[in-house]
Amino acid sequence: MSLFEKIYNYQMIARLEDAGAIAVTAQEREWLSDMLRRPESEHAFSPSTLVKLRALAAVDDSIDIAFDENEHGSAPEAEEILEKAASQTVQLYHPLLRPLREALTRKTGLQLTYAVKDGSVRERQHGYPYKLEYSMVKREWYLLWFHLRNRSVMTTKLQNIAEVAAAPIPALQAKAAKKRMTAYYASKQQQAVIQIMPHFNRELSRILYAFSCFDKEVSYEESTDTYRITLIYLSDESDFVLSRIRFLGKRILVTEGDYLRKRMYETAHKSLMRYGVTP
Amino acid sequence: MARESFDKEIQFLRMLALTSGAYSRQQFADRLGISVHTFDKTMRRLKEIAETAGQLPKEEQSLPLAELLRTGYYESADPVLLFLFRSKSVKESESIRLSQIIIALQGIALTAAEVLQQCCDGMPEDMAMPDEKTIRSDLKYLEETGVIRKTQGSRPQRYTADNRFITELSDEELGDLYAFIDVMANTQIPSVQGYLLRDSLKKTLKQRAVAESSFFYKYHYPSRILDEAHLYPILKAIRDRKRLSFLYFTPKAQQSYGSKNTNPLFERESEGRQHTALPLRVTYDHQYGRWYMLCHSGRQGIVIYRMEGLTQLQESDAVEETEFEQKLQALQQKIRFSWLVDTGRTVKVKARFYNPEGSAANFVRDRVRLQGQWGMITEESDQTFIYEIAVNGTMEIKPWLRSFGSSCEVLEPRSLRQEFIEEWKELAAGYEPVRENL
Numbered sequence: 001m002s003l004f005e006k007i008y009n010y011q012m013i014a015r016l017e018d019a020g021a022i023a024v025t026a027q028e029r030e031w032l033s034d035m036l037r038r039p040e041s042e043h044a045f046s047p048s049t050l051v052k053l054r055a056l057a058a059v060d061d062s063i064d065i066a067f068d069e070n071e072h073g074s075a076p077e078a079e080e081i082l083e084k085a086a087s088q089t090v091q092l093y094h095p096l097l098r099p100l101r102e103a104l105t106r107k108t109g110l111q112l113t114y115a116v117k118d119g120s121v122r123e124r125q126h127g128y129p130y131k132l133e134y135s136m137v138k139r140e141w142y143l144l145w146f147h148l149r150n151r152s153v154m155t156t157k158l159q160n161i162a163e164v165a166a167a168p169i170p171a172l173q174a175k176a177a178k179k180r181m182t183a184y185y186a187s188k189q190q191q192a193v194i195q196i197m198p199h200f201n202r203e204l205s206r207i208l209y210a211f212s213c214f215d216k217e218v219s220y221e222e223s224t225d226t227y228r229i230t231l232i233y234l235s236d237e238s239d240f241v242l243s244r245i246r247f248l249g250k251r252i253l254v255t256e257g258d259y260l261r262k263r264m265y266e267t268a269h270k271s272l273m274r275y276g277v278t279p
Numbered sequence: 280m281a282r283e284s285f286d287k288e289i290q291f292l293r294m295l296a297l298t299s300g301a302y303s304r305q306q307f308a309d310r311l312g313i314s315v316h317t318f319d320k321t322m323r324r325l326k327e328i329a330e331t332a333g334q335l336p337k338e339e340q341s342l343p344l345a346e347l348l349r350t351g352y353y354e355s356a357d358p359v360l361l362f363l364f365r366s367k368s369v370k371e372s373e374s375i376r377l378s379q380i381i382i383a384l385q386g387i388a389l390t391a392a393e394v395l396q397q398c399c400d401g402m403p404e405d406m407a408m409p410d411e412k413t414i415r416s417d418l419k420y421l422e423e424t425g426v427i428r429k430t431q432g433s434r435p436q437r438y439t440a441d442n443r444f445i446t447e448l449s450d451e452e453l454g455d456l457y458a459f460i461d462v463m464a465n466t467q468i469p470s471v472q473g474y475l476l477r478d479s480l481k482k483t484l485k486q487r488a489v490a491e492s493s494f495f496y497k498y499h500y501p502s503r504i505l506d507e508a509h510l511y512p513i514l515k516a517i518r519d520r521k522r523l524s525f526l527y528f529t530p531k532a533q534q535s536y537g538s539k540n541t542n543p544l545f546e547r548e549s550e551g552r553q554h555t556a557l558p559l560r561v562t563y564d565h566q567y568g569r570w571y572m573l574c575h576s577g578r579q580g581i582v583i584y585r586m587e588g589l590t591q592l593q594e595s596d597a598v599e600e601t602e603f604e605q606k607l608q609a610l611q612q613k614i615r616f617s618w619l620v621d622t623g624r625t626v627k628v629k630a631r632f633y634n635p636e637g638s639a640a641n642f643v644r645d646r647v648r649l650q651g652q653w654g655m656i657t658e659e660s661d662q663t664f665i666y667e668i669a670v671n672g673t674m675e676i677k678p679w680l681r682s683f684g685s686s687c688e689v690l691e692p693r694s695l696r697q698e699f700i701e702e703w704k705e706l707a708a709g710y711e712p713v714r715e716n717l
Contacts, residue, residue: 003364003471003508004285006377007424010332010365013478015378020486021385022442022479025598029444031472035463044459049452056444079519084619085679086565092466093459097494101458105490118639133495134466139649187594205530207295207588210569213498215349218301227301233455240498247306247682250705261710268707270685275700 001027033057040093089139094158097132097164100143104129105205109169110145115160127154130175136213137240146177151182155236188234192257193243196227200251207251210244228255238263286368286590287313289319289505292360293587296502325366332362348501356494359501360418361474363508371418373417375402376409380417381426381440388430388437391415445480457484458492465496467481468563471507500568506586510561512594513572517558520603522595523527523557523574528588528698555595556582557603559610564619571620575606581613583620616671618652618679623672629691630666630680631659643686650679665690673698 006012016023016027035041036054045053103110113123131144141158148169159223169177198205204227215232225255233241245254254260270277290311294302302310308318326344348359351552369377376398381398383389394415402408409417418438421427428441448456457480464473484491516523556574563570570586613622634641647656647666654668670676673695679698680687689696 001424003511004367006367006369007421007426008365008475009367009369009374010328010362011371011374012369012378013365014331015374016381017482019378019382019484021378021382022440022445022483023381023426024442024445024476024479028472028476029425032444032460032476035459035467035473038463040443040463041459044462045452045455049455052380052447052452053444053456056447078514080514080561082560082562082614083468084562084564084566084617085650085652090649093462097462098456101492101494105492131493131495133482134462134495136466136496136498137620174301205297206567209500209502209569210298210597212500212502212568216299217349218298220298220301220306222306241586242684243682246684247678249678249681249702250709253709262712264706265710265712267684268703268710270421271688271703272700272707273686275696275703277700277704 008076029057043093043095087137087139090160091140094141096161096164097141099164100129100132100158103164103166104132106166107171107174109148109164109167109174111165111167112145112156112161113163114156115162121162124163125149126169128169128181129175130178130181139165142183146181148173148177151166151180153181185234188236190233190235190259192231192258192260193231193255194231194235194245195253195255195265196229197251197253198225201225201227205249207248210248214241242267284591285363285508287311287321288363288366289397290590291325291362293502293505293653295345296348296360296505296604299349300343307642318453325362328366329362332365333357356496358470358474360504360647361478363470363505364471372406374408376413377417377421378416380421384427384438384440385442386440386446388439390435390437391418392435394418394438403582409604416482426676427590445483450487453480453484454489454492456480457489461492462496465494465499468503469507469510471504474504503563503568503570506570509572509586509589509592509695510570511559512592513561516594517560519594519597520600521597522555522557524553524591524595525592526591527552527554527564527584528590530585530588547594554582554584555583557598557606559603559607561586562620566619573614573620581622582612583622614671616669618670618675621675623674625669625671626673626692628654628668628670628673628676628680628689628695630685631663631688631690632666633663633686633688634661635686643683646683 005025007025012023018099033054036050036057041050041053046049100110110127110129111124112127113121113125115121126148127143127145129143133142133144134140135142143154143156143157143158143161145154146152149156165192196204200207208229211229211231217230217232219228219230220226221228231241238259242260245252245260245264246267254264294307294311304315304318308315311318313321322344326347329344329347358540379398379401380394382401383394385389389397391411391414395409395411398414399408418427422438425441427438430437430439445453457477460473460477460480464470464477469475482490513523515521552568554576558572558574560568560573562573572584572586572589574581574582574584583596614620616625632647635643644656644664647654647664651666651668654666657665657667668676673692677695677698680689681702689699
């Protein structure tokens with residue numbers, strides 16, 4: 001079976017959706033049954049649900065054999081695939097995801113006990129949850145939330161949260177908290193322009209891949225054969241943006257974005273001093 | 280009919296996602312080696328698929344495709360390029376028939392004759408009615424894909440949609456399942472099947488009025504899922520010990536289908552021509568979100584291809600098990616110390632890392648520990664630690680070391696240390712503050 005099946009065709013899917021019908025293929029179930037075998041699944045479900053799901057997925061094992069004879073049939077996880085240069089996974093499925101997810105969908109307030117950077121603990125702080133975010137770079141979950149008393153925007157690693165309890169707040173207060181969060185993130189949006197040095201245009205693909213994890217727009221000036229990437233990011237992401245810029249080194253140049261330029265200048269200077277070179 | 284190939288769509292979407300609006304129609308077409316007419320046609324078709332498959336709201340339908348790919352960067356975890364896998368062409372009559380069958384079999388079991396009856400009732404009046412033979416072959420296809428199954432019991436045979444793992448779950452369980460699929464599809468590879476499943480489940484949640492979890496994932500490489508189109512044929516060939524033949528275009532070239540460039544990184548340069556090779560392993564590089572196919576080729580030995588350069592992939596002859604094993608072992612030996620896929624000479628790289636000043640969290644050390652692969656960390660002083668790794672060549676590890684800026688000082692090899700000094704000099708000059716003329 002191939003990933004390009006008639007059954008996945010866009011018109012088919014639209015017709016099924018209009019009629020409220022579902023079509024799930026054996027290869028999708030196979031993918032699921034493989035994922036259910038991984039240890040993370042134990043944090044994702046109650047024990048009874050997991051038993052049920054694994055049993056339902058196991059029904060499909062009988063189909064496996066028939067499937068392998070089909071074109072392109074294969075089990076999803078494979079020793080044939082090697083993963084390189086990934087960050088080690090700190091946590092994939094955190095036990096707090098379930099209660100926090102519920103708080104998010106029910107739009108209820110929270111009472112949180114958590115550790116801050118210096119290790120000290122904040123107890124039973126009232127807050128309103130905004131987003132659950134996973135960083136593919138740090139391989140960790142973060143809760144973005146609004147601290148009701150301090151009226152401040154918080155980002156807390158799930159790893160650092162010791163306790164969560166629901167603490168209902170009036171709908172009006174929840175709405176105001178959400179509005180504050182949205183406004184905060186909108187105000188934190190930054191823009192920078194990165195030019196690819198034309199000399200390195202042959203590495204264009206690599207450079208564009210490196211920036212493809214950001215919200216960006218690319219422009220091309222034919223007369224000078226020059227590419228420019230306009231990057232849109234949040235100011236708390238500056239350090240990650242900078243690490244990407246350093247990653248590519250002299251292939252690119254930040255042409256607009258005073259803060260990034262200043263930091264790159266400082267880094268270059270400090271690095272040379274490490275090597276005992278006077279700039 | 281020849282097997283439908285999606286090479287053009289894959290190349291097209293990749294370029295669109297990576298360069299998002301940089302090129303005019305003519306420039307875009309030139310780079311893909313297609314005519315402007317073909318460009319327009321492909322663009323129209325892909326836009327139609329994206330709109331239909333994504334059930335886009337009216338206000339988004341007027342947006343150009345490149346813009347569509349950008350919307351919701353911060354707002355949604357939907358994989359923007361998934362619609363590629365919805366582009367298989369199906370005749371309208373067949374598409375209506377197949378969906379009629381699936382709709383008829385939701386929640387109940389019917390015989391082929393009953394299915395035929397329901398289909399005839401459901402067909403638009405201006406369409407020809409299906410006959411029993413067609414319906415039987417449709418049922419066979421749907422059974423093969425696993426969408427429907429035969430029920431147990433006496434003849435005549437009955438069929439039903441195989442949605443047990445959805446229908447037998449409570450609303451709460453379904454919510455948990457959706458969250459799990461969402462996390463796994465977004466963080467694990469391969470992910471396309473998970474995303475397809477997520478799509479179906481999302482619709483069920485909507486019908487049952489269960490709120491869907493909304494997790495967000497930062498720093499994804501959206502185009503990584505395009506390569507999964509080639510992944511399964513390659514995995515199958517590896518398991519069947521079969522050679523693959525294909526037309527390869529090195530992504531290093533300025534134009535996807537044109538100029539010749541060499542790639543010093545790999546054992547042999549490979550560009551725009553027919554290749555036959557025995558696939559042994561596939562590598563996914565998390566630094567850029569790119570896929571590689573690692574092969575053995577008769578005359579050249581180990582050859583490494585970027586998956587995005589593969590087109591017209593076809594299975595060829597099989598090799599003996601012993602030959603495959605021998606080639607695989609040779610490859611594994613060669614890539615033991617590859618940071619990514621470099622098979623060059625193994626060198627020892629040694630670097631001193633500086634702990635951050637005035638910060639409680641040692642994020643430098645954390646990052647080296649998490650990303651430094653098999654390298655060893657030894658303490659040196661309160662301010663520094665040493666990182667040592669045996670690695671094939673320095674080219675692939677260099678960007679990673681450089682990304683630490685002044686927190687990393689390369690000690691060995693001397694040549695790499697010298698390269699860093701030269702590069703920081705250049706960067707210092709490039710970022711020199713512009714002085715005002717007084």
